[in-house]
Amino acid sequence: MATPLDAIKEVAEQNLGFYAFCFADEIAASDVQEVAQWADDNDRIFLHTSTDIDEAVVTKNALEAANIGHTHVMYSHDYTGATGGFAGVALDQQYGRTDGVKTVHLKAIRGLDPSDITQTQANEMIAAGVTFYSGFGNSESSVSAIYGGKLSDNRYLDFVMGIDWLRNTIEVSVFNGQRIRRTTPQTSRGMMMTKNDIVMGLEQAVRAGLIAPGQWNGIPVGEVQTYDYLPNGYYVYHDPIDEQSQVDRDNRLATQFTVIAKGAGSIHGADITLVPQA
Structure with missing residues (x-):
């Protein structure tokens, strides 16, 4: 009998x-x-739903301990409605339009009744990083919404999907650049052409709201040091073409490109202090 795998x-x-x-x-x-x-292993997103809260928590913790990402664990009393409904919300990413990135947190799932859970159960799932769909507010004016949206490695689903899309977009842009041009010379000029192909994808990511200007907190890359500000939201560096090995030159390879990008992120909560005065 065939297994799910x-x-x-x-x-x-x-x-x-x-x-x-x-x-x-x-x-x-x-x-x-x-x-x-x-x-x-294959850069796919696995949308898993469990109809048992304890099982969902155990599964999420086990995947996290195994350092496995790309799986989203959700609890719902309604497997079919939650799985299909959540997929419809999560995959509604419109990278070709301005601000097309969409986070699932606090979004509604049409046709799905919220799960009846206690505050203790909600806290357990929040601590584990399990997503759930429940009612918020008092019983007279409750609003149903998704809470969470993390993957099994605790990265957010919308960000990982966006990075997977961006990686593919850059690959396609570079491929098309070489396909359309008569030639991409193995010179500094050709490296600039390829860099421009990469930037086309990055600019699309900026327009979509996936990446944005901000402080780079990663390791130094090229001229960018840790804590430098990225005014474009990204930076593209490549090793000088004149320093490449003869073997790479004979194989018609470009030198190594390194792309860093600052995620735009998404606000899921806020601390607000009200200071009233009569």
Whole structure:
């Protein structure tokens, strides 16, 4: 009998043109980790829903301990409605438009009834990083919304999807640049052409709201030092073409490009102090 892992591998064999996936029926907890590992290894998003709170918490903690990302763990009493509904919200990313990035936190899922959970259960899921769909506010004016949106490695789903998209966009832009130009010379000029191809993708990410100007807190790269401000939200560095090895030159390779980008992030909460005066 085919396992869930066998099933998704078969799908991938027949069609590589998919990014996120889920199963029509809830799969056993014992099958989740190997499917999650496959998703992580293949840069796919696995949307997993559990109808048991304790099981959802244990699963999320196990995936985090195994350093497995690219899997989203959600709890809901309604597997089908939550899985399909959440996918519809999460995958509504419109990178081709201004501010097209969408976070799932506090968004509504049409047609899905909120799960009836206690505050203690909510706190357990929040601590573990399990997403849930519940009512907020008093019973007379409750609003149903998604709470969470983290992946199994505690990165946010919208950010990881955006970075996966950006990586692919840059690859396609560089590919098309070499395909359309008569030639991309193996010179400083050709390196600049390729850099411009990369920047085209990065500028699209800025318009979409995925990356934005901000302080770089990572390691030094090229002329950028830790804590430098990135006015464009990104920086592209490459090793000088004149210093490349003869082997790389014979193989018609560019020198190494390194791209750093500052995520625009998303505000999910705020501390507000009200100072009244009569």
